[in-house]
Structures are given as structure tokens and as C-alpha cells.
Amino acid sequence: MREIFEAELKQVGDDLAEMSRLVETAVGKAGQALLTADLQLAQQVIAADHTIDALENELDERCVYLLAQQAPVATDLRVVVSALRMSATLERMGDLARHIAQVARGRYPSHAIEPSLHRTFEQMSDAAVRVARRTTTLLTTRDLTVASNIERDDDLLDHLHQDTFVAMLDGTWSATTQETVDVTLVARYYERFGDHGVSIAKRVTYLVTGDFADDRAVPSGTAGATA
Amino acid sequence: MREIFEAELKQVGDDLAEMSRLVETAVGKAGQALLTADLQLAQQVIAADHTIDALENELDERCVYLLAQQAPVATDLRVVVSALRMSATLERMGDLARHIAQVARGRYPSHAIEPSLHRTFEQMSDAAVRVARRTTTLLTTRDLTVASNIERDDDLLDHLHQDTFVAMLDGTWSATTQETVDVTLVARYYERFGDHGVSIAKRVTYLVTGDFADDRAVPSGTAGATA
Numbered sequence: 001m002r003e004i005f006e007a008e009l010k011q012v013g014d015d016l017a018e019m020s021r022l023v024e025t026a027v028g029k030a031g032q033a034l035l036t037a038d039l040q041l042a043q044q045v046i047a048a049d050h051t052i053d054a055l056e057n058e059l060d061e062r063c064v065y066l067l068a069q070q071a072p073v074a075t076d077l078r079v080v081v082s083a084l085r086m087s088a089t090l091e092r093m094g095d096l097a098r099h100i101a102q103v104a105r106g107r108y109p110s111h112a113i114e115p116s117l118h119r120t121f122e123q124m125s126d127a128a129v130r131v132a133r134r135t136t137t138l139l140t141t142r143d144l145t146v147a148s149n150i151e152r153d154d155d156l157l158d159h160l161h162q163d164t165f166v167a168m169l170d171g172t173w174s175a176t177t178q179e180t181v182d183v184t185l186v187a188r189y190y191e192r193f194g195d196h197g198v199s200i201a202k203r204v205t206y207l208v209t210g211d212f213a214d215d216r217a218v219p220s221g222t223a224g225a226t227a
Numbered sequence: 228m229r230e231i232f233e234a235e236l237k238q239v240g241d242d243l244a245e246m247s248r249l250v251e252t253a254v255g256k257a258g259q260a261l262l263t264a265d266l267q268l269a270q271q272v273i274a275a276d277h278t279i280d281a282l283e284n285e286l287d288e289r290c291v292y293l294l295a296q297q298a299p300v301a302t303d304l305r306v307v308v309s310a311l312r313m314s315a316t317l318e319r320m321g322d323l324a325r326h327i328a329q330v331a332r333g334r335y336p337s338h339a340i341e342p343s344l345h346r347t348f349e350q351m352s353d354a355a356v357r358v359a360r361r362t363t364t365l366l367t368t369r370d371l372t373v374a375s376n377i378e379r380d381d382d383l384l385d386h387l388h389q390d391t392f393v394a395m396l397d398g399t400w401s402a403t404t405q406e407t408v409d410v411t412l413v414a415r416y417y418e419r420f421g422d423h424g425v426s427i428a429k430r431v432t433y434l435v436t437g438d439f440a441d442d443r444a445v446p447s448g449t450a451g452a453t454a
Contacts, residue, residue, distance in 0.1 A: 064308055071298035081291055084311065168404050177395050180404055184411040 005070045008062065012083045015059040017139045019090040022052050024132035026097035027193065031125025033104040034186065035118065037111045045101035052094035059087045075207075082203045086139075093132070093196045096189045103186055112182045114175045117167055124160045124190040127153045131197035138204050147201035157194035161187045232297045235289065239310045242286040244366045246317040249279050251359035253324035254420065258352025260331040261413065262345065264338045272328035279321035286314045302434075309430045313366075316423045320359065323416045323423075330413050339409045341402040344394055351387045351417040354380045358424035365431050374428035384421035388414045 026045050033042035063084050066072065072080055103112045113121050131153045138146045164187040167173065168180060175183075253272050260269035290311050293299065299307055330339045340348050358380045365373040391414040394400060395407060402410070 064304060067294060067298075067308070068300045068304050071294075073295045077291060077295050081294070081311065084308065085315065088312065088315070165408070168408060173404050177400050177407055180407045181392070181395060181411050184408050185415065188412065188415070 005066070005072065005076070008066050008070070009076070009079060012059060012062055012066070012080070013139065015055060015062070016083060016086055016090065017136055019052055019055050019059070019087065019094075020132060020136040020139055022048070022055070023090055023093045023097060024129060024136060026052070026094055027100070027132050028125070028129045030097045030100035030104070031121070031128065033101050034112055035122055035125065037104065037108055039105060039108040042101040042105040042108070046098055046105065049094050049098040052091055056087045056091040060084060063087075079207060082207055086200050086203055089196045089199050090135075093193055096193045096196075099189050100186055103182055107178075107182065112179075112186065114179045114183065117164060117183060120160055120163050120167070121186065121190075124157060124187070127156045127160070128190050128193050131157075131194055135197050135200050138201060142204060142208050144205055144208060147205050150197045150201040154194035154198045157191050161191040232293070232299065232303070235293050235297070236303070236306060239286060239289055239293070239307065240366065242282060242289070243310060243313055243317065244363055246279055246282050246286070246314065246321075247359060247363040247366055249275070249282070250317055250320045250324060251356060251363060253279070253321055254327070254359050255352070255356045257324040257327035257331070258348070258355065260328050261339055262349055262352065264331065264335055266332060266335040269328040269332040269335070273325055273332065276321050276325040279318060283314045283318040287311060290314075306434060309434055313427050313430055316426050317362075320420055320423045323420045326416050327413055330409055334405075334409065339406075339413065341406045341410065344391060344410060347387055347390050347394070348413065348417075351384060351414070354383045354387070355417055355420050358384075358421055362424050362427050365428060369431060369435050371432055371435060374432050377424045377428040381421035381425045384418050388418040 026048060029041050030045045032038060033045065063080050066080050067077075070076075106112070111118075131150055134146045134150045134153070137143065138150065164183050168175075168183060173180070253275060256268050257272045259265060260272065290307050293307050294304075297303075333339070338345075358377055361373045361377045361380070364370065365377065391410050395402075395410060400407070
């Protein structure tokens with residue numbers, strides 16, 4: 001019984017890492033599609049999102065099956081419940097990558113991002129890819145130094161998000177309304193992406209240490225709203 | 228044993244309904260704060276959000292305890308797992324109400340919403356309040372006619388969201404960049420609020436009928452991005 005449980009639990013962990021890998025690919029390609037106005041790449045991200053969704057469904061079914069068949073308690077139970085939560089978070093990160101790709105596709109053959117903010121969004125894209133890559137590493141190794149690196153990149157994403165508001169609102173902004181809308185939305189997608197990474201980092205930290213820093217204390221993109 | 232389980236399960240249902248009631252109050256007040264530039268009301272919504280967060284934590288702990296102590300199977304298990312999911316969704320709906328209130332607070336004493344879109348946001352606010360109120364009713368009664376009404380209001384929110392893009396991009400828009408940013412973000416908050424309501428409607432429908440229309444098929448606010 002225990003061996004079956006261990007094998008099932010390992011599969012849950014493998015599925016989470018696989019979702020995270022797909023999210024990493026998606027957000028990397030989405031950023032590239034956005035910054036280079038690459039329609040084909042944007043289409044790829046949009047088309048691949050259903051794989052992430054399907055994996056979430058599978059993973060959830062496996063978790064419910066595990067709960068029903070094995071009735072885990074204590075740490076094992078927390079692992080399964082956390083997996084249910086983390087799969088939803090990863091699925092949402094995949095959606096955000098898809099949204100970024102959809103902006104790129106919607107503006108093609110134009111560039112969605114106004115030239116003066118190209119570098120800012122390049123940095124956002126890089127930070128988001130690191131968040132996703134480290135999430136995979138964290139899920140695979142449970143090395144908590146990786147968790148703090150995720151938080152650092154989330155801070156960077158928050159700062160870059162703020163930078164977009166400063167650029168738009170400092171009085172020199174002369175972009176079109178469409179560009180303003182796109183910058184506002186895409187910056188928010190990246191900022192939320194970082195929040196979700198931190199949410200997973202905190203869950204894994206809790207599973208390892210038993211100490212749960214409340215992920216609801218994470219700022220979630222209201223800075224622009226209050227700017 | 229069964230009586231204890233039933234009592235605990237009832238408490239889970241009561242907590243979800245209570246969360247939903249708080250979300251209804253929050254989103255109603257947030258909309259009023261936004262449309263009337265009412266700082267005090269905005270502050271109330273922002274301050275009250277931690278109550279929703281605390282209720283989510285309590286509810287999650289109760290669910291984990293239930294899983295550990297009672298090892299439910301079949302429908303009972305699905306109810307508990309769904310409650311874990313729905314509490315996260317309601318918590319997120321509370322966050323969105325708070326974000327709307329933060330925009331109102333950030334612009335005070337000005338109005339955040341440009342006059343020509345006042346009526347559109349009034350309709351969004353009304354639809355969001357109905358979504359929240361019906362979510363409470365659905366959680367309390369499991370009357371599935373309410374679920375389809377939630378989907379109808381979500382469709383309305385999607386249309387109103389689209390209307391904001393049409394207004395901003397039809398060539399006659401002369402608002403400030405700050406107003407463009409605010410309309411873009413607040414309209415997205417409302418649109419996501421509707422999605423979350425539909426996600427709960429689909430979960431309850433599944434619990435009642437066993438038929439789960441995949442809530443990931445719900446459009447999630449990319450319309451503006453692709454417009």
C-alpha cells in the first residue's frame with residue numbers, strides 16, 4: 001500500500017514539474033513573440049495552452065484518487081492538498097503566458113510594445129522565464145534557496161510593473177491608446193505571473209519547513225491602480 | 228462519526244456562503260466608491276478584505292482536518308476538494324473588489340472613471356453584485372437555475388468589457404493616460420470577477436449533477452488583448 005502511495009505521490013510531483021516546464025516554455029515564447037512580433041511563435045503558445053490545462057485535470061484526478069484510495073494524513077495529506085492548489089496556480093500561469101501571446105498576435109504585424117518600453121518588457125520576460133525555471137527546480141529539488149530567488153524576481157517584476165506606470169504617466173508619453181492599453185495589460189500579466197510563482201514558492205517552503213508565510217500578503221498588482 | 232462529518236461539512240458550506248456574502252458586500256461598495264469617488268467606502272472595502280482572507284484560511288484548515296479525520300470518499304470527498312477550490316476563488320473575488328476600491332482611493336477626490344463610461348461601469352458593478360449574490364444563493368440552495376443566471380451576467384460583463392475597448396479605441400477617445408489605464412484595469416477586474424463566479428457555478432453544478440463543464444473553457448479577459 002505504502003509503495004503504491006509513494007509511486008502515486010511521485011507521479012503527482014512529476015506532473016507538477018512537467019506543468020512548470022510547459023509554463024516556462026510558454027512564457028519564454030510569449031515574451032519573444034511579443035518583443036519580435038513573431039506571429040508563429042504566438043500561435044504556438046496559444047495552441048499549446050490546452051496541454052497545460054489537460055495536465056492540470058489529470059493531476060487533479062490523480063490527487064482526488066489518492067485521497068480516496070489512500071486517505072493520507074499529516075504531511076502526506078498536506079502534499080496532496082498543496083498539489084491541488086499548485087496545479088491550479090500553474091494552470092493560471094499558463095493562461096497568463098497565453099494572454100501575452102494573444103496580445104502579440106492581436107497586434108501583428110505591428111509590435112504591441114511601444115519602443116521606449118521594449119527594454120522594460122525584455123527584462124519582464126527574462127524575469128518571468130527565471131521564475132518559471134526556478135519553479136521547476138524548486139518542485140524537483142525542494143531547494144529553498146531557489147524559493148528566495150523566485151521572490152527576488154517577483155520583486156523585480158513589481159518594480160518593472162511600476163516603471164511602466166511611471167513611463168506612461170510622467171507627462172511625456174505620446175503613444176496611442178491601443179499601446180497604452182497593451183502596456184497596461186501585458187505588464188499586469190507579468191506582474192501576476194510573478195505573484196503566482198511566489199505562491200508556489202511559499203507552498204513548497206511550507207511543505208519543507210512547516211512554516212507558511214501567508215501568500216495572500218503578496219502584493220498583487222494594485223500598485224498601478226493606486227499610483 | 229457520520230454526524231460529526233455532516234456537521235463539519237455543513238460548517239464548510241456555511242463558511243463558503245459567508246465568504247460569498249462578504250464578497251458581495253465588498254464588490255458592491257467598491258463599485259459605489261468607484262462611481263461616486265467615495266473615499267470612506269473605498270477604505271472600508273480595503274480594510275475588510277483581510278476578513279475574507281482569514282475565512283479562507285479557516286475554511287482550508289477545516290477541509291484538511293476533515294480529510295485527515297474522516298477520510299471521505301466519493302461525493303463527500305468531491306465536496307471537500309471543491310470547497311478548497313471555491314474558497315480560493317472567493318478569496319480572489321475579494322481581492323478584485325479590493326483592487327477596484329484601491330483605484331477609487333488612488334484617484335480621490337477625482338473620479339477614476341471618465342464620464343462617458345460611467346454608465347458602462349455602473350452596469351458592470353450591478354452585474355458583479357448580482358454574480359456575487361447569486362453565488363451566495365447557489366452555495367446555500369444548490370438551485371442550478373441560479374448557476375445559469377451567473378453565466379448570463381458573466382456574458383454581460385464580457386460584453387461591457389468589450390464596450391470599454393470599443394470606447395477607448397474608436398478614435399474619439401480623448402481621456403488622459405491615467406484614465407485609459409484605470410478603465411483598462413478596472414474593466415479587467417470586473418471581467419475576471421465574472422469568470423470566477425462562473426467557475427464556482429460550474430463546480431456546484433458538477434457536485435449536483437456530476438457533469439463538469441470545464442471552467443477553463445471560460446474566456447478570461449483576453450478580448451481586449453486581441454481586439
